[in-house]
Amino acid sequence: MKTQTTPLDDAPEVLRTVKGILIETVSQVLGRTPQFNEMLCIGNYPNMSMGWHQDGERGVGPVVSSMSFGGEAVMKFCMHKKYLVGRGGKGGGYAYDTILPGCLEEEAKRALMAKLVSGEYNEKQYREQFKALMNSIKVPSNTKKPILEFPLPGTGALMIQFGPSLNKRYEHMVENKGIARLVLTCRTLE
Ligand SMILES: [Fe+2]
Structure with a gap:
């Protein structure tokens, strides 16, 4: 994808205003002030979708x-295949x-965990049973099954993704409905 990059401090005022609104809102919602130092500006043609990614x-x-x-638009989340299969x-x-x-096999895994916690299994037994359970399952051919669908109702829709494991354990995709959509995404690059 061809991109164009500008230092954030030199970006048009409207982008810096949106960055300020996002910082303010995240601070209110999470009780911590994010140090955003990057903004991605992505345009989507009508009805264009962005596939599963992290x-x-x-x-x-x-x-x-x-x-x-x-x-x-609708943003959907599914579990990353690694975590889905254990x-x-x-x-x-x-x-x-x-x-x-x-x-x-969430229930069966939790039952094994309960045996570990109660002392019925030691760590070695638990791991062996866990492995055996996971080796016995048939993994579905399509593992991208949405577990959360989050509506983004047009102009002003604000999304916060929070948690260090969210973008490791889960993937997301976005389906745009109808007219074109512009998305401004703030992140912190360390
Ligand atoms: Fe994304």
């Missing part, structure tokens, strides 16, 4: 906030202590 490249802070102008641990290994709502 905003969490290395060095991006835990708060991402955006404001939309123009058409309505992986996501170090080096792609099993994530024994990360059982996310909606992951495959």
